[in-house]
Amino acid sequence: MFEAPKIHIKKTKMEWFHDILCICLFVGILLYLAYMWPTLPDRIPIHYDLQEHADRWGSKWFILLLILLNVLIYLGFTFIRKYPHKFNYPSRLTKENAENFYRNANLTISWVKLETVIYFSVLGKNFIDSAANKSDFMNVYGFLVWICALVITVVYFLVQRRRIK
Template sequence: MENSWERPRIKIQKTKSEWIWDIVGYSFFSGSIIFLITIWGRLPEKVPGHYNAAGVVDRWGSKWELLILLGIGVFILLLMQTLEKFPEVHNYPQRLNKSNVEQFYLNSRKLINQLKNVCLVIFALIQYESISIALGWGNDFGKLFLPITIIGTGIPIVLGIMRQRKIK
């Protein structure tokens, strides 16, 4: 099985963990959309538009930029949902064969699922943070945001690679 065109398409049921990750990710992201709609009229014209690595606002922009943030989140959701649906196009080691293809597909799909949902949570938190700062509620995440993002995306990747290495 040298390339994705020769790989079989296998229907593998979604696991319980994938459903849980989806519930968490979609809940946070949907909640951020509802929150933005609810609070929109109270937002000032200028909201945080960018943060530096220390979590400090280094650019302010129009409140309409929050819609760009939502748009990027939706784009990532759709892209990763598509990748999740077609694990046969993912990159695999040469040891992929008929006896282990299902394990590889499932592991890869779980990794994409986790990353998709972590990204949705991160985008929801960025939006909440921007709204909180704009309304003067405070800066809840600040310096912790970059480490949380790196750890939140890094752990699923490292665990996915470790699980993949165990596949014979």
């Protein structure tokens, strides 16, 4: 059985840009939460049904948990990016083309990470705004847009991977 070669792949400019954008989103949502914190009630809606009605309530600290979850997802993607040789590749992976496969995998991770951080940041902002009665909560279409973006991204990079010789 062929063992994938261990190659260190430097981050591309695009990956650095994604990471900087993610960090800006984290800082932005934390600053927004700090600004809005005094206006938030102690009990906020933390779950909505498909008709966008609140059906579960909890502490306003829930929003911090949502932001923490977002950071943990970001860190998880960042961690697995360091081990592209552990991913599942087609049998045509060789020492000669491994770098191209790894770069493709890392770009896929970077895009999915960015899309996930954007979604969870918007979700956090929507929780804050909904709790402060500034706007309605994001409907199910936001979730569907995120899922579609993820599917399109993964399919795009799978097609790119098929072109690697």
